[in-house]
Amino acid sequence: MRKLSGFEPRKLYTFFEDITQIPRGSYHEAGIADYLCAFAEKRGLRFVRDRVDNVVIFKNATCETQAEPVILQGHVDMVCEKLPEIVHDFQHDPIELVVEGKWIRANGTTLGADNGVAVAMMLALLDDEQAVHPPLECVFTVCEETGLEGVLSLDTSILSGRTLINLDDGPEFSAVASSAGSVRIDCTRIAKYESVQGSALAVRIGGLRG
Numbered sequence: 558m559r560k561l562s563g564f565e566p567r568k569l570y571t572f573f574e575d576i577t578q579i580p581r582g583s584y585h586e587a588g589i590a591d592y593l594c595a596f597a598e599k600r601g602l603r604f605v606r607d608r609v610d611n612v613v614i615f616k617n618a619t620c621e622t623q624a625e626p627v628i629l630q631g632h633v634d635m636v637c638e639k640l641p642e643i644v645h646d647f648q649h650d651p652i653e654l655v656v657e658g659k660w661i662r663a664n665g666t667t668l669g670a671d672n673g674v675a676v677a678m679m680l681a682l683l684d685d686e687q688a689v690h691p692p693l694e695c696v697f698t699v700c701e702e703t704g705l706e707g708v709l710s711l712d713t714s715i716l717s718g719r720t721l722i723n724l725d726d727g728p729e730f731s732a733v734a735s736s737a738g739s740v741r742i743d744c745t746r747i748a749k750y751e752s753v754q755g756s757a758l759a760v761r762i763g764g765l766r767g
């Protein structure tokens with residue numbers, strides 16, 4: 558009996574519920590990697606699974622205009638914490654979901670929404686035959702919680718996109734346009750505008766490492 562069937566978007570919550578049933582602590586991601594590869598195989602999507610169980614799934618564009626590929630990224634591992642009185646083996650037991658009104662939580666353990674929501678989002682998009690999108694390169698990395706080890710060992714030469722959307726951030730309705738590691742820099746400057754005569758310059762900075 559599915560617990561999240563009443564939530565929308567439906568596909569997203571279906572995949573989220575599926576992956577809560579797969580134990581996926583850091584260094585124990587083989588099960589979720591199996592699931593992702595089976596997902597891709599079933600839909601005829603090209604995929605790569607590496608030595609440490611990072612998985613990348615590729616999907617061709619569905620939009621008519623020629624568009625550059627977009628990389629989407631999230632991590633499959635989750636923080637494994639529980640209340641002392643709860644009996645739970647994070648290597649073998651599925652997460653027990655509890656629905657309270659519009660809230661989803663786990664029964665005395667972490668839920669794994671960080672970053673299970675990103676995994677579910679990417680799967681929902683890859684599964685959606687109606688969605689209009691450029692070529693997608695969906696990157697599912699391991700061992701984020703222990704120090705970004707998965708992404709550090711990813712062979713990025715298999716990716717051709719120059720635009721990456723990191724789905725591991727909050728708050729809701731904000732997007733991160735960069736994924737340079739665990740460094741966050743806010744730059745602000747008060748703009749003073751004045752009218753100018755003459756020609757304009759466009760300055761473009763690109764090809765950097767971060």
Ligand SMILES: [Zn+2]
Nearest residue numbers: 671672701725
């Ligand atoms: Zn995270």
